[in-house]
Amino acid sequence: xxxQQLFNQIQKKQSFLCIGLDVDLNKIPQHLLQEExxxxxxxxxxxxxxxxxxVAYKPNTAFYEAYGLKGWQALEKTIAYIxxxxxxxxxxxxxxxxxxxxxxxxYAKAFLEDLEFDxxxxxxYMGKDSVEPFLEFENKFAIMLALTSNVGAFDFQxxxxxxxxxxxxxxxxxxxxxxxxxxxxxxGATKAEYLTEIRKLVPDSFLLVPGVGAxxxxxxxxxxxxxxxxxxxxxxxxxxxxxxxxxxxxxxxxQQEAQKLQAEMAEILSK
Numbered sequence: 204x205x206x207q208q209l210f211n212q213i214q215k216k217q218s219f220l221c222i223g224l225d226v227d228l229n230k231i232p233q234h235l236l237q238e239e240x241x242x243x244x245x246x247x248x249x250x251x252x253x254x255x256x257x258v259a260y261k262p263n264t265a266f267y268e269a270y271g272l273k274g275w276q277a278l279e280k281t282i283a284y285i286x287x288x289x290x291x292x293x294x295x296x297x298x299x300x301x302x303x304x305x306x307x308x309x310y311a312k313a314f315l316e317d318l319e320f321d322x323x324x325x326x327x328y329m330g331k332d333s334v335e336p337f338l339e340f341e342n343k344f345a346i347m348l349a350l351t352s353n354v355g356a357f358d359f360q361x362x363x364x365x366x367x368x369x370x371x372x373x374x375x376x377x378x379x380x381x382x383x384x385x386x387x388x389x390x391g392a393t394k395a396e397y398l399t400e401i402r403k404l405v406p407d408s409f410l411l412v413p414g415v416g417a418x419x420x421x422x423x424x425x426x427x428x429x430x431x432x433x434x435x436x437x438x439x440x441x442x443x444x445x446x447x448x449x450x451x452x453x454x455x456x457x458q459q460e461a462q463k464l465q466a467e468m469a470e471i472l473s474k
Contacts, residue, residue: 204293204321204342205342206344206409206433208291209258209259209293209409210433210434212258212291212292212293213258213434213472216255216256216257216258216465217465217468217469217472217473218256218257218258218464218465218468218469219258219434219436219437219438219468220256220257220258220259220437220438220440220461220464220465220468221257221258221259221260221261221293221295221411221437221438221439221440222249222253222257222259222260222261222439222440222441222444222445222461223260223261223262223263223297223413223439223440223441223442223444223445224246224249224260224261224262224263224266224281224441224445225262225263225266225441225442225445226242226245226246226262226266226267226277226445227266228241228242228270230446230449231245231449231453232245232448232449232450232451232453233449234451240273240276240277240280242267242270242273242274242277242281243277243280243281243284245445245453246262246277246281246284247281247284248453248454249444249445249453249454249457250281250284250285250288250289251454252454252455252457252458252461253444253457253458253461254288254289254292256458256461256462256464256465257292257461257465258292258293258437259292259293259294259295259437259439260285260292260293260294260295261294261295261297261411261439261441262278262281262282262295262296262297263297263441264278264296264297264298278318279318282294282296282318282319282320283319286319293321293322293437294320294321294322295320295321295322295323295324295346295411295437296314296318296320296322296323296324297323297324298310298314298323298324298325299324299325299326299348300314300323300324300325300326300337301325301326301327301328301329301333301334302329302333303329303332303333304332304336307332307333307334307336307337308336308339310323310336310337311323311336311337311339311340315337315340315343316340320343321342321343321344322343322344322345322346322387323337323344323345323346324345324346324347324348324389324411325337325345325346325347325348326347326348327347327348327373327377331376331377331379331380334347334377334380334386335380335381335382338380338381338382338383338385338386339382340385343385344385344386344387344409345385345386345387346386346387346388346389346411347373347377347386347387347388347389348388348389349370349373349374349388349389349390349401350370350389350390350391350394350397350401351389351390351391351394352391352392352393352394352413352414352420353391356391356394370397370401371400371404374388374401374404374405375404378404378405386408387408387409387410387411387437388401388405388408388409388410388411389410389411389412389413390410390411390412390429391412391413391414391420392412392413392414392415392420392421392422392424392425392438393414393420394414395420395421395424395425395427395428395429396424396428398410398425398428398429399428401429402428402429402431406431407431407433407435408435409435409436409437410429410435410436410437411437411439412425412429412436412437412438412439413439413441414439415438415439415440415443415464422438422464422467422468422471423471425438426471430471434472438464438468440460440461440464443460444457444460444461444464445457447459447460
């Protein structure tokens with residue numbers, strides 16, 4: 204998928220919503236545990252109920268790896284289901300990989316070629332040779348951690364090195380890497396006040412923004428400071444949508460929560 208195709212979907216759906224498929228068997232409706240593959244059954248129901256409201260889905264791979272082979276098979280089935288039935292939807296493997304050389308290349312192959320995700324999240328701590336292998340795939344993206352929404356982000360990311368915050372150095376340096384046009388960046392919604400500075404460094408890139416909803420981030424604030432001429436934002440909501448109910452009406456309630464976010468986004472876009 205190209206960035207233009209993603210923008211086209213945003214325009215068509217009047218939405219820049221990304222739904223995080225972070226499946227915890229302790230939180231899903233109990234009746235699904237009787238299914239042969241409860242993780243996939245849960246995801247399928249969520250996708251069927253929300254695909255017209257979302258432009259992206261983001262499974263966090265830890266929630267699948269935790270269940271071993273069965274979890275990984277559920278992830279495979281989930282991405283295959285999206286690609287077959289809703290190929291216009293942008294898919295993100297939230298794996299936060301970050302290694303070098305052949306190891307990084309194999310991670311890239313696993314997610315972008317074998318599983319056929321459109322993108323994968325990566326950690327930049329080891330530098331360009333840990334990220335560039337993910338950028339070798341045409342019409343695929345690496346979504347690099349820039350300024351995250353967690354409390355520990357302040358341990359390193361905003362520290363100054365030679366009078367520039369580390370996250371700014373990461374952004375500036377990444378623009379020099381091969382195929383840097385295939386980079387997107389993770390910026391937490393709880394750091395909305397930093398978005399003005401981030402947009403000065405990466406004005407045209409898409410930003411994946413987690414933290415709206417359960418973590419307290421403001422959609423209005425993120426859009427005020429982070430939106431560009433082609434929107435340039437993917438606002439992720441996970442728990443706030445998929446766990447709106449743990450009863451048999453879970454998919455209906457997820458749809459309602461997604462609809463609220465989409466309506467708010469449509470209003471923002473209309474302005």
